Amino acid sequence: xxxxxxxxxxxxxxxxxxxxxxxxxxxxxxxxxxxxxxxxxxxxxxxxxxxxxxxxxxxxxxxxxxxxxxxxxxxxxxxxxxxxxxxxxxxxxxxxxxxxxxxxxxxxxxxxxxxxxxxxxxxxxxxxxxxxxxxxxxxxxxxxxxxxxxxxxxxxxxxxxxxxxxxxxxxxxxxxxxxxxxxxx
Amino acid sequence: xxxxxxxxxxxxxxxxxxxxxxxxxxxxxxxxxxxxxxxxxxxxxxxxxxxxxxxxxxxxxxxxxxxxxxxxxxxxxxxxxxxxxxxxxxxxxxxxxxxxxxxxxxxxxxxxxxxxxxxxxxxxxxxxxxxxxxxxxxxxxxxxxxxxxxxxxxxxxxxxxxxxxxxxxxxxxxxxxxxxxxxxxxxxxxxxxxxxxxxxxxxxxxxxxxxxxxxxxxxxxxxxxxxxxxxxxxxxxxxxxxxxxxxxxxxxxxxxxxxxxxxxxxxxxxxxxxxxxxxxxxxxxxxxxxxxxxxxxxxxxxxxxxxxxxxxxxxxxxxxxxxxxxxxxxxxxxxxxxxxxxxxxxxxxxxxxx
Numbered sequence: 447x448x449x450x451x452x453x454x455x456x457x458x459x460x461x462x463x464x465x466x467x468x469x470x471x472x473x474x475x476x477x478x479x480x481x482x483x484x485x486x487x488x489x490x491x492x493x494x495x496x497x498x499x500x501x502x503x504x505x506x507x508x509x510x511x512x513x514x515x516x517x518x519x520x521x522x523x524x525x526x527x528x529x530x531x532x533x534x535x536x537x538x539x540x541x542x543x544x545x546x547x548x549x550x551x552x553x554x555x556x557x558x559x560x561x562x563x564x565x566x567x568x569x570x571x572x573x574x575x576x577x578x579x580x581x582x583x584x585x586x587x588x589x590x591x592x593x594x595x596x597x598x599x600x601x602x603x604x605x606x607x608x609x610x611x612x613x614x615x616x617x618x619x620x621x622x623x624x625x626x627x628x629x630x631x
Numbered sequence: 632x633x634x635x636x637x638x639x640x641x642x643x644x645x646x647x648x649x650x651x652x653x654x655x656x657x658x659x660x661x662x663x664x665x666x667x668x669x670x671x672x673x674x675x676x677x678x679x680x681x682x683x684x685x686x687x688x689x690x691x692x693x694x695x696x697x698x699x700x701x702x703x704x705x706x707x708x709x710x711x712x713x714x715x716x717x718x719x720x721x722x723x724x725x726x727x728x729x730x731x732x733x734x735x736x737x738x739x740x741x742x743x744x745x746x747x748x749x750x751x752x753x754x755x756x757x758x759x760x761x762x763x764x765x766x767x768x769x770x771x772x773x774x775x776x777x778x779x780x781x782x783x784x785x786x787x788x789x790x791x792x793x794x795x796x797x798x799x800x801x802x803x804x805x806x807x808x809x810x811x812x813x814x815x816x817x818x819x820x821x822x823x824x825x826x827x828x829x830x831x832x833x834x835x836x837x838x839x840x841x842x843x844x845x846x847x848x849x850x851x852x853x854x855x856x857x858x859x860x861x862x863x864x865x866x867x868x869x870x871x872x873x874x875x876x877x878x879x880x881x882x883x884x885x886x887x888x889x890x891x892x893x894x895x896x897x898x899x900x901x902x903x904x905x906x907x908x909x910x911x912x913x914x915x916x917x918x919x920x921x922x923x924x925x926x927x928x929x930x931x932x933x934x935x936x937x938x939x940x941x942x943x944x945x946x947x948x949x950x951x952x953x954x955x956x957x958x959x960x961x962x963x964x965x966x967x968x969x970x971x972x973x974x975x976x977x978x979x980x981x982x983x984x985x
Contacts, residue, residue, distance in 0.1 A: 531847035534900025561685075561742055562801040568742040577687075589705060592900040592980070604904040606980060607705045613691065615699030621687030621736060628681040628747050 483571065490553025490574075498544035499523055510598040514542070522588065526596045535593045537605065543586030543613075551576035557624075575623040580616050587612045679749025679765075686736035686802070692720035692811070712817030719811040719823075719871075726783065726797040726830045728807040730863075737797075737806045744769040744793040757892040758841060767837040768856075769793045769804075780858040781882050781954075783830050792834045792858070805830040813869065823867045825874075828859040828883075835886075843895060850895035854946075855887040882954025889973060891947045901979070910976035913941060948972050 503513040503521040512519030522540035529536065555574040559565040593605040693701050701718040708714050722728070725735035740746040746768055753761035771777065771791045779790035783797070783805075794804035808828045815821035835856040843850040862883040867874035890896030890910055897909045916938065922929025927936075941947070949971040956963040 528900075529849035530897075530899045533848065534902060534904060536900060536906075557742065561738065562795060562798075562803070564742040572683075572742075592904050592906040594900070594902050594904045604902075606904045606906070608906065608980065609703055610705035612700060612702040612704065614701075615691075615694070615697065618688060618690040618734075620689075622685040624681075624683040624685055624742070624745075626681045626683075626742075626745075628679045628745065628749065 490551055493550040493552065494548040495550065496544065496546045500542045501544060508599060520598075524598075526593065528596070535596050537589075537591040537593045539589040539591050539593075539605075539607070540610070541588040544584040545586065546582040546584070547578040547580070549576070549578045555624075570626065572624040572626040575625065577619045577621050577623065579618070579620050581619050582616055583613045585612075585614055679747045679751075681742075681745035681747050682740060683742055683745045684739040687739055687806075688722075688724050688734055688736045690720065690722040690724065690734055691718070692722075693717050708816050715815045715821075717813040717815070717821070719813060720809065721811075722809050723806050725802045726805055726807055728809070728829075730825070730827045731807070731809045731811065735802065737802050738804045739806065740769055741793060741795075741804055744772070753841060756839065758839075761841040764840045765837060766839075768833045768835065771835040771856075780832050780834070780884070781860050783860055792832050794832050794834055796830060803830075805832050807831070821869065823869060823871070825865050825867065827861075827863050828857075829861045830859060832856075832858040834858075841895075843897070846897065848897055848899065850890075850897055852890040852892070853888075853896060855885065855889075857883075857885040857887075859883045876959035879955075879957045880953045881957070882952070884950070884952045886950040888947055888949050889976070891944075893941055894973070896976075906980040908976065908978040910973050912975040942972070945970075 500522050501514070504511045504523065507513065510520060512521055514521040520540050522542035525538040525541065526535040528534070551574070553574050553576075554571055556571050557565045558569045561568070587610065589607050589610040591605050591607045593603070595601075595603045597603075598605070691699070691701050693699055701721065703716040703718065704713070706714040706716070720731055722731050722734055723737075723739075724731075725737035728734055747765070749765050749767070751763050751765050753759060753763045756763060770793065772793045774791050775788055777789070777791045777793055778787060778795050779785035780792040782789065785792075785796050795801070796805050797803035808831050809826065811823075811825040813821040813823050833856055835854065837852075837854050839852040841850055842848070860882060862880045863877050865874050865877040894911050894913055897907075897911065899907045899909070901907055916934050920931040920934040921938070927939075948969075951966075951968045951971075953966045955965055
C-alpha cells in the first residue's frame, strides 16, 4: 500500500462523497429551452380570497385619518404618486371595502388549437389566470383626486377630489386571462 | 509530513473558507451588477408581456333589491350642486348583445397579436435615447391580411384591423360595450342616459410613457383608435319601460392622437391640487431659417424638412368620421372631421367646491 493510498483510506467518507457527487453530476444534464418547453407540470393553483382594506379604519389616527365611524375623518387607504419633479400629486384616496372571490385559478396551459385558427399558429405555453366568474364587492369605494402634497398632514395641503366610485354586490367577471412573452427574448 | 500539511490546510481552509466566501461573493456580485445609463437602457429591448382575455365577460350595475350598487360621485355641476351618477349597467361582452340584454363571452386580443406591455427602444419610435414604456392594444396589420374595422361580416384581406368580427362558430375579438346610467343633479329628478357601442375595435391604440429630461416630468403619447359599426345614445324613463328616440351614429371611427414625438403630452398636478394636461407648442423655426416664399430651395433644408414632416405626418393627426347620423327614423347624413393637428393644448381642472 503506497503512502498515498493509505492517506485516502483514512478518509473513506470523503472519497465516497466525492465519488457520489461525481456520479450524481453525471445523471444531471442541462435541459435546453426546446426540451424544457416540453415539460408540463401537473395541476395548478385554485384560490379563494377575501380581501378587506381599511374596514375599521387606518392604522394612523390624527385630524385627517381616523376611525371609520367619525364622519369628519377619512379612514381609507391613500396612494399618492408624482409625475413631475416638485410637482403636485395624483391620489387614489379613501380606498376602502372588501372583495371576496372563489375559484381564481392559476395554471400553465399549452395552446395549439381553437381561437379561430390562432391556436394552431401560436402552439406555445401560456400562464392562464382563470377569473372567478363572480367577485363580491362589499362597500368598495375610492376617490380619484389631485393634491398639492403627498400627505394630508403636510403643510399647504390642498386637494381636489375629481370623482369617487362606490361599488357593492356581485360583479360578473368571467373568462381566462392568458399571459405570455412577446417578441424575441 | 505530508499528512500534517494536509490537515493543516484543511483546518485552515475550513476556518477561512466561510469568511472568504462571505467576503468574495458579494464582491463578485457587485462586480457583476452595474447601473445602466439612460442611454444604455434605451437600447435594451426585452420580451414584452402579451395579454389575451379568453371567453371574457364583465358586467356590473345597480340593482338595489339585490344589494348591487355602482355609483360615481364627487362631481359638481357648474352651479356647485352635487352630481351623482348611478350606473345601472356597465358591460363588456360578446357582439350581438342586443344593447346589453344578452351577455355572451368574447375574446379580447389575439394570440398572434395580443394586448402588450413592453419597454421599447425609444430610438425605434423617434424618441431619442429613451426607454419607453408602451401599453398597446393589438396593432394594425397589412390590408392584405387584416379585417375591415367596421364591417361585422368582414373577411381576411378586407382591412387593416387585426381583431376579427363574430362568426357563426367563433365569438371574435370585437366586444359590445355599454354604459347605462341615471344622472342626478342636486335635488333634480334624475335623467337616464344609455350609451352602447357594438362590435367595438380599438386596434392600433397605445399609450407610451417616458421621462422628459428638460422638464423632469413624465411625458406621454396617447393614440386612441375606436371603431364601431353603431354607437348609440338614448334616454329612458327611470324604470326603463319607455325610451325616447335612439341617436345612432353608424360606422363611427375615432382616431385621436394626443401628443407626438415632437410635442409630448405632459400630465401634472399644480400647486393648488388641480389636474393639468398639456401638449407643448411646437418650437418656432429660427429667424431666417425658412425662406419668405416658404419653399425648400430658399430655406435651411434640415429645418424645412423637419416642419414638412411634422405637418405631413398623418400619425400626428386626429380624425373623426360618422357614416350616418340619425335620430329615430330621421337621417342626417355623414359627418367627417379630418386631419386635426393638436398645436397646443392646456386643460386644467378647477375646483368648484366652496
